Amino acid sequence: MKVNNYQAVEQKPVEMEGSQGCQVRSLLSSGDGAPNFAMRQFEVEPGGYTPRHSHPYEHEVFVLEGEGLVLEGSVEHRLQAGDVVLVTPDEIHQFKNTGQTPLKFLCLVPNSYKDLPISMAPECGVE
Amino acid sequence: MKVNNYQAVEQKPVEMEGSQGCQVRSLLSSGDGAPNFAMRQFEVEPGGYTPRHSHPYEHEVFVLEGEGLVLEGSVEHRLQAGDVVLVTPDEIHQFKNTGQTPLKFLCLVPNSYKDLPISMAPECGVE
Numbered sequence: 192m193k194v195n196n197y198q199a200v201e202q203k204p205v206e207m208e209g210s211q212g213c214q215v216r217s218l219l220s221s222g223d224g225a226p227n228f229a230m231r232q233f234e235v236e237p238g239g240y241t242p243r244h245s246h247p248y249e250h251e252v253f254v255l256e257g258e259g260l261v262l263e264g265s266v267e268h269r270l271q272a273g274d275v276v277l278v279t280p281d282e283i284h285q286f287k288n289t290g291q292t293p294l295k296f297l298c299l300v301p302n303s304y305k306d307l308p309i310s311m312a313p314e315c316g317v318e
Numbered sequence: 319m320k321v322n323n324y325q326a327v328e329q330k331p332v333e334m335e336g337s338q339g340c341q342v343r344s345l346l347s348s349g350d351g352a353p354n355f356a357m358r359q360f361e362v363e364p365g366g367y368t369p370r371h372s373h374p375y376e377h378e379v380f381v382l383e384g385e386g387l388v389l390e391g392s393v394e395h396r397l398q399a400g401d402v403v404l405v406t407p408d409e410i411h412q413f414k415n416t417g418q419t420p421l422k423f424l425c426l427v428p429n430s431y432k433d434l435p436i437s438m439a440p441e442c443g444v445e
Contacts, residue, residue, distance in 0.1 A: 192390040193404040218402045227428045228355045263319040275345045277320040301354045
């Protein structure tokens, strides 16, 4: 068993192309003995966003704090604390902070994600 | 993509032997198209608890609200909002609400959990 508080976990900048003002904490991973999936916590500053991208694995997201939106292709879904999002494999998606405070969310992925490719979505592309 | 608020999901009583005052919401599951793992949200009333049990799959837990503890065998770990728990496969564990308000947490499991057996821990057993 591992017990920890998320705020005790080091926060690292998300350096992926197409992201701005994002940080991530690795809360649980295969390195902790998690056999199947990993729990990460993201923090997006006001005005910030994750990359607009897709990949052949899912996200299971739970919004902890703040306000924002998730783009499903070009469709916007507004987000607030307590919202749950399933991004299915290969969906183009992007999270943005549209509020005045940090947007904090959990984002879980299967352990296989490190071996799978990421595709950046074109800036003005048609899905 | 699926977007929803956890409070819009029907809450059902946990009827497993050894639990008291627990309710659960199925937030994301294979039925929603989640390929690998399921997100559930538990709510334990003051004085309530989940069963003291084990199973051959993991839990990844994030505490949303309230105060409580998780038993790792007979060792107690105190819990508060923001705490993260990895229960590894076959560990005997139990969650208890020791506070005055509901203890709310997310608990994620691999989709295979429905096909795997659960073992109840003896009341006064030695692990």
